[in-house]
Amino acid sequence: MQQYEPDPLSRAQLAAMRRSLRNGRAALTRRSLLRASAGGALAAGGLGALSGCGIPPASKTQGVSSEDHSAKEKEINFSNWTEYMDVDESEKHHPTLDAFTKRTGIKVKYTEDINDNVEFFGKIKPQLAAGQDTGRDLICVTDWLAARLIRFGWVQKLDPSNLPHAYANLSSQFRSPDWDPGRAYSYPWTGISTVIAFNKKALDGEKVSSVSDMLDNPKLKGRVGFLSEMRDSIGMTMLDMGKDPGKFTDDDFDATVARLQKAVDKGQIRRFTGNDYTSDLTKGDLAACLAWAGDVVQLKADNPDVDFVIPDSGYLTSTDNLLVPNKARHKTNAERLIDYYYEPGPAAQLAAYINYVCPVDGVRAELAKIDEDAANNPLIIPDKAMAAKSNAFRSLTPKEETAYEEKFAKLTGA
């Protein structure tokens, strides 16, 4: 038994695992809860609790303007997700950031301190709620959290005159989300496609081309995975049921949950996962699962058994967005950095490295120079057919958000 040697982990798996270990997207750790409860409770709550007055409403802090020190201080503090920026061979330098500094003289303090949306919200909430500087000039969060931050008035309106490239080159697909019409507050860093991934070996001849196949094929019982992100799992199932995740009602939502609940009760769905589905999929413990396309591109490169399919009913696209929080000291510098990444050159360099959907138009030629395959990969640069199938999950009112998250939590076992 000790002779057993599991397959060595691939680079992509390691990266994904590292990400989920450091609380990858949607993954959880004991640290996140500890930090959120202890840190958050202390910082925001200590005094409030003693006086017994609770938490002030979020809207109270709206409209906090800030002084821009960009001209005097040539620097910017940029918080991003782990593994979300190009690195050179030594893994110490970020070539695109270095080029930006060289051109503008603006030093970028790049921190990979975002590992999970909900955790990061817990981290910045106390400062933003109190109308204080978070010490960050630029943050990158997924669209639903961006929507929440905009709703609370915790981020600053961007100045279009500093964003000529961004304005010109943003893909039409991402131009006007319902939570930020005309991109007044945010610009996408990457697009994230949610697709169906599968392991050919584990499928053993079964075919999976839709969410229905995942939910109904008895041969896949206990080997199907969904995502713990409510919008991804519900949205993909809605599409499969012929509903539009862009405009649905409470009843539609309940019907979708009921459909998934049936599969949970039957034992069809093995788990609702965060980033850790990547290792389950390559091992074959999961035969098919919902997956983020950026991961699949990497997994596929390392394991020929892993592949993906885009259901005929369509797939879900979300975005990770750059925002400037209230009281940020270097707003103009931040805007210049956003604009820089909307130039085809830097955008291509970034896309070639991180393998997510590039939100910038006119990058294909530049990308082909670096990586021919990536340029032709519809998961990185969507072609027309691909873009036509893309759907966005509509933004939710605060009440809906709570109610839906609660129903989804019950579905996943609470």
Add this chain to the structure above:
Amino acid sequence: MTTVTEAPPLAPTPVEEPRRPRRRGRHVPYWLLLPGILWLLVFFALPMVYQASTSVQTGSLEEGYKVTWHFATYWDALSEYWPQFLRSVLYAGVATVLCLLLGYPLAYLIAFRAGRWRNVILVLVIAPFFTSFLIRTLAWKTILADGGPVVGALSTLHVLDVTSWLGITAGERVLATPLAVVCGLTYNFLPFMILPLYTSLERIDGRLHEAAGDLYAKPFTAFRKVTFPLSMPGVVSGTLLTFIPASGDYVNADLLGSTDTRMVGNVIQTQFLRILDYPTAAALSFILMAAILVMVTLYIRKSGTEDLV
């Protein structure tokens, strides 16, 4: 001694003099306690007060939260999530018993039979702590993988048929079942059982065994009447150190379990971070704390030991 002989017996001052150092000495323990007390005050008592206050608040992030003494949150949380509570107690209980069954013989071996290997084995017991909790738990996903050797062996021996019938595994797999979660909990908290057991076993005077033998006790009787009662403090503190964190754990249930193995820790995490229902999350935490406190009190009473360790 010299001060006593030198002091003039009739003067009133020397009576006060020996008192002064004693009074100063009386304060020393408090000064020594101060850092610890401050630490607990800031990082334990204050958050507790805050959480207690949160649990009786109502509101939302938009409108803010106000203390409305809404105690119904407690009842709602309990009636909604009692299955997860029961499950937590059950899983933690089973894991604790397994830890005791696995840990006692090992602690016994280290304390009495290991000889020069004692330190090596102790280091091995602590060795898992050199890796992070998460990595250790993720390793179990490789060990118990569907196509892996463990599942293969269990399947060939038809063990999985039995466990499947009992409802603790599902079909031909162990991962994403209650068995996997309990295994993970047992593994992760085993050192917390072994170390206190070892410290209290190690203290037992070897001559007591000889005495028991001299009094015609068979080895098992000697163990039952001498060794085990003397190791009770270790058993009690070991079970507490295992049971309490295990019942609040959510990592094992999340990584090794499935939808039907979610424990109360998972519920609290979801409520706090995802649903942003802080009052319910706080109420659940307090119910869990109270439940553990009651169970632990009963247990300590029953076990009849004053010392822990």
